[in-house]
Amino acid sequence: MKLKYLLAATLMTITIGVTGCGQKPSEDAAKSSEETSSTAKVLEMKGEDLAKIESDKKEKEKYLVVDVRDSKEYGEGHLKFAINMPIDTFEKDSESIADFKDKDVVLYCNSGKKSGDAAKILIDKGFTKVYNAQGVKDFKYDLVTFSSVLGPQFQKDIDEGKASFIIDSRDEKDFKDKTFKNAVNILPDTFDQEEGKLPKDKNEAIYVFCYTGNKSAEIAGKLTEKGYKNVVNAIDGAKEFDYKFQ
Numbered sequence: 295m296k297l298k299y300l301l302a303a304t305l306m307t308i309t310i311g312v313t314g315c316g317q318k319p320s321e322d323a324a325k326s327s328e329e330t331s332s333t334a335k336v337l338e339m340k341g342e343d344l345a346k347i348e349s350d351k352k353e354k355e356k357y358l359v360v361d362v363r364d365s366k367e368y369g370e371g372h373l374k375f376a377i378n379m380p381i382d383t384f385e386k387d388s389e390s391i392a393d394f395k396d397k398d399v400v401l402y403c404n405s406g407k408k409s410g411d412a413a414k415i416l417i418d419k420g421f422t423k424v425y426n427a428q429g430v431k432d433f434k435y436d437l438v439t440f441s442s443v444l445g446p447q448f449q450k451d452i453d454e455g456k457a458s459f460i461i462d463s464r465d466e467k468d469f470k471d472k473t474f475k476n477a478v479n480i481l482p483d484t485f486d487q488e489e490g491k492l493p494k495d496k497n498e499a500i501y502v503f504c505y506t507g508n509k510s511a512e513i514a515g516k517l518t519e520k521g522y523k524n525v526v527n528a529i530d531g532a533k534e535f536d537y538k539f540q
Contacts, residue, residue, distance in 0.1 A: 341433025371437035445535025
């Protein structure tokens with residue numbers, strides 16, 4: 295009888311031990327999962343806050359703004375310093391902004407739904423400061439029709455010969471020092487006096503850059519007002535990206 299009780303006690307001890315060991319990994323996994331999901335979350339941004347960022351020449355340098363609508367909607371009007379990364383190819387294209395994983399990235403669309411989906415993709419890829427901003431149908435932003443691209447894309451387009459006309463909006467001394475081949479020097483203050491330098495064909499691909507993307511954005515805006523339909527502004531200026539001047 296004593297042997298029977300001894301065996302029963304031994305079996306009970308083993309069972310408790312096995313059960314305890316079996317539960318611990320799942321508890322640790324749950325805790326790890328909870329900690330991972332809490333490290334980064336999609337933040338909401340009001341339209342008025344994004345509009346303030348876009349209008350502040352210094353503040354806008356701290357953010358990458360991405361329009362996730364399709365190219366047609368983007369071309370019809372978008373935020374001045376927003377690049378276009380349509381939601382349909384967003385996951386693949388997000389590799390091009392990998393350098394912004396620890397920087398502020400703001401996404402927007404028409405209603406916030408597509409940009410919300412895109413924001414989750416970035417969080418899953420390890421981005422740490424992702425904002426889903428109020429959509430263009432819910433807030434009245436100041437929109438432009440010229441395109442905005444990052445420095446690498448601007449350089450790539452020029453290397454591939456996509457820019458038929460290049461405008462350098464930096465000071466004359468820097469323009470004379472080094473610039474892109476066949477670029478012309480036009481500043482916002484002298485734009486009206488130098489209109490004769492512009493292409494006659496309103497459909498020509500005009501690429502504009504400066505130091506920080508601000509003056510070139512002014513030029514790009516003036517060009518679209520004049521009826522030019524294929525204008526591209528570099529939001530990364532020569533102070534922010536190492537362009538390969540010729």
